[in-house]
Amino acid sequence: MDAYLKNIKEWALVAQAVRRFRTADPSVVVGPGDDAAVIRGPKELYGLLTVDMLVESVHFKKGEDLRRVGYKAVAVSVSDIAAMGGEPRFALVSAGLPRKDLARRAQALFAGLGQCARRYGVSVIGGDINRSDRLVIDVFMTGEVKKKNLVLRSGAKDGDTIFVSGPLGGSQRSGRHLFFVPRVKEARFLVKNFKVNAMMDLSDGLGMDLSRLCEASRLGAEIFEDDIPRNPGVKTMAAALGDGEDYELLFTLAPAQARRLSAYSAGRFHFYPIGRMTTAFKGVRICTRGGLLKKLPPPKFRHF
Ligand SMILES: Nc1ncnc2c1ncn2[C@@H]1O[C@H](COP(=O)(O)OP(=O)(O)O)[C@@H](O)[C@H]1O
Numbered sequence: 001m002d003a004y005l006k007n008i009k010e011w012a013l014v015a016q017a018v019r020r021f022r023t024a025d026p027s028v029v030v031g032p033g034d035d036a037a038v039i040r041g042p043k044e045l046y047g048l049l050t051v052d053m054l055v056e057s058v059h060f061k062k063g064e065d066l067r068r069v070g071y072k073a074v075a076v077s078v079s080d081i082a083a084m085g086g087e088p089r090f091a092l093v094s095a096g097l098p099r100k101d102l103a104r105r106a107q108a109l110f111a112g113l114g115q116c117a118r119r120y121g122v123s124v125i126g127g128d129i130n131r132s133d134r135l136v137i138d139v140f141m142t143g144e145v146k147k148k149n150l151v152l153r154s155g156a157k158d159g160d161t162i163f164v165s166g167p168l169g170g171s172q173r174s175g176r177h178l179f180f181v182p183r184v185k186e187a188r189f190l191v192k193n194f195k196v197n198a199m200m201d202l203s204d205g206l207g208m209d210l211s212r213l214c215e216a217s218r219l220g221a222e223i224f225e226d227d228i229p230r231n232p233g234v235k236t237m238a239a240a241l242g243d244g245e246d247y248e249l250l251f252t253l254a255p256a257q258a259r260r261l262s263a264y265s266a267g268r269f270h271f272y273p274i275g276r277m278t279t280a281f282k283g284v285r286i287c288t289r290g291g292l293l294k295k296l297p298p299p300k301f302r303h304f
């Protein structure tokens, strides 16, 4: 495992779970380890499956507007489906709610869930409700992808240009982590018009997530400090790389495809080239203006 990721308990646990749940089931094309699992569906489609849990005080503040929490709970899964090149379809929603003010809070939570689901064409077709001391909400979502449009994290090639779909950092301070726009349109545009070698969404921050893309693709990445787009008020590179919950797309294209992208997407979307994939080393290195190669700063957010 990548040395940078190995120090982070969450990734050791995830790697353990990924190993334990590896399956030989022929219907499973990709099991645990990517943004969503891939199963064999009808003819030209693969089914996509993903699950993400939000926990009070970990993913949102106690007392947060629960419409926003509901919106975010659906949006994070929509973002995962988009990052595979797919379209979201169905969701099952499990919620653990404290007794206090139950009816009003549940209503707000479900209003937010419903709003985001409608916006992205997701049908909520089931779920579960329990009492819990802390608010917890877990969304299981399915999607589908044309086989030829499927994009994994593991497909990056030596020399690929690395892109992000928007500026990074400050998601918590600005509140954006609660009302971000999952990049469904951008992902649809990319897979329809380009050969995208690898793609994922940015939930843990560019530093960690690009490390994971590198590990999955068995390559290194060199990124250019001055090319990393930052959100307003994001003062340091460490914040842009480590704040997390950007929910932008991170993807790679062969150089010829990359040159075509900037011309082709002008006026509709803005994609930022930030570096390139390499066989020269493993992991992520940051290139400064002076040409110095720096290692990643330690991550700012850790679950454990
Ligand atoms: N408890 C678990 N059991 C099985 N697989 C897991 C578990 N936790 C995480 N994974 C898998 O590991 C991969 C990385 O997880 P995570 O960091 O949550 O992904 P993401 O950032 O895309 O949401 C995913 O494919 C996920 O399905």
Ligand SMILES: Cc1ncc(C[n+]2csc(CCOP(=O)(O)OP(=O)(O)O)c2C)c(N)n1
Pocket (backbone or CB within 6 Å): 052, 053, 057, 058, 059, 060, 061, 076, 172, 177, 203, 204, 243, 244, 245, 301
């Ligand atoms: C109260 C609060 N504390 C911290 C954060 C920041 N934060 C919470 S989870 C997270 C990382 C991504 O979440 P995770 O559940 O690991 O997403 P996944 O990788 O599973 O998609 C960050 C940066 C927040 N949004 N709210």
Ligand SMILES: [Mg+2]
Pocket (backbone or CB within 6 Å): 051, 052, 053
């Ligand atoms: Mg997850």
